[in-house]
Amino acid sequence: MKFLVTGGAGFIGGNFVHYMVNKYPEDMIVNLDKLTYAGNLETCKPVEDKPNYKFVKGDIADREFIFDLFEKEHFDVVVNFAAESHVDRSIEDPEIFVKTNVMGTTTLLDACVKYGIKRYHQVSTDEVYGDLPLDRPDLFFTEETPLHTSSPYSSAKASADLFVLAYHRTYGLPVTISRCSNNYGPYHFPEKLIPLIISRALNDETIPVYGTGENVRDWLHVYDHCTAIDLIVRNGREGEVYNVGGHNERTNLQVVKTVLKALNKPESLITFVEDRKGHDRRYAIDPTKLETELGWQPKYTFDTGIPMTIQWYLDNKEWWENIISGEYQNYFEKMYVEKGRAEK
Incomplete structure (x- = not known):
């Protein structure tokens, strides 16, 4: 089969590209990425010379570009990771989130309808459900939880989800959606919480924590997320939503302290800053549907996955230091355009 993976130079998409290229050498993986600030082709360097991998910038x-690409490539499956995803940035500039997350999704859906794609999969987020109260640890997001968004980012993602389901009902497009909890693991962009803590702590810089740090997130290792998407794409029921979570709830402050302890850095580096506007209190996912229908089980708990993640950042300092310095933005020109490896 031929897969189009959009946003495959980002964090989760890049990990999914690695997973698919290596697990399914008989399948062709086409990675489409616009290479915005969060897209980094160095993430895909380990697979760039594989015969079943191809990168396209777009x-x-x-x-017009998308329809031309579909006409030429004859994709069987589309997995859409491409999205503006940073909540703080969505608060500052909502318009780009609407363009990419909503209009970009509908453009892909239109192409899928025209060219008879066998499966379209939308990678969504638990943030579309809003938040849960801190004093009700017995409550979890299920696939039936009403959408109740808090930020321009989550609103754009929820809108995209509704379009995906509408295209299934209206046009009969074979679709699935996954909604995941917070991911962590290799190749995470340094503005996100865990790599931010690591990079700043190693330089003995202060670690900013919103409010009191009591906001709770459910953490999912990116490898487990990739296995879930693989299962859903191949075996999930058309028109269905599947929640992907790890039952690894931690407060933001607990996460910061865990990383600092692993790095032998003092908690005195922590500094509390003004809380984010509309900051969700707690996310917690119930993945029962995915587990019972498709047999998915996560490989990692937070306690087993976070030490490996920290070690990866220690072993790959050049990767994230290039991002912080801005050097990674030159990688596409040096490694792809000059060498003719990609279409532009």
């Missing part, structure tokens, strides 16, 4: 919201 924007999912560029209708």
Whole structure:
């Protein structure tokens, strides 16, 4: 089969590209990414010379480009990771989130309808459900939880989900959606919490924590997320939503302290800053549907996955230091355009 993986130079998409290229050498994986600030082709360097991998630079919201690509490549499956995803950035500039997350998604859906794609999979987020109270640890997000968004980012993702389900009902497009909890693991962009803690702590810089740090997140190792998407794409029921979570709830402050302890850095580096606008209190996912229908089980708990993640960042300092310095933005020109490895 031929897969189009959009946003495959980002964190989760990049890990999924690695997973698919290596697990399914008989399948062709085409990685489409616009290479915005969060897209980094160095993430895909380990697979760039594999015969079943190809990179294409482009924007999912560029209708003419997308239709030309589908006409030429004859994809069987589309897995859409491409999205603006940073909540703080969505608060500052909501418009780009609407363009990429909503209009980009509908452009892909239109192409899928026209060219008869066998499966379209939308990678969504638990943030579309809003948040849960801190004093009700017995409550979890299920697939039936009403959408109740808090930020421009989550609103754009929820809108995209609704379009995906509408295209299934209206046009009969074979679709699935996954909604995941917070991911962590290799190749995470340094503005996100865990790599931010690591990079700043190693330089003995202060670690900013919103509010009191009591907001709770459910942490999912990115490898477990990739296995879940693989299962859903191949075996999930058309028109269905599947929640992907690890039952690894931690407060933000607990996460910070865990990383600092692993790095032998003092908690005095922690500094509390003004809370984010509309900051969700607690996310917690119930993955029972995915486990019972498709037999998915996570490989990692937070306690087993976080030491490996920290070690990866210690072993790959050049990767994230290049991002912080801005050097990674030159990688596409040096390694792809000059060597003719990609279409532009």
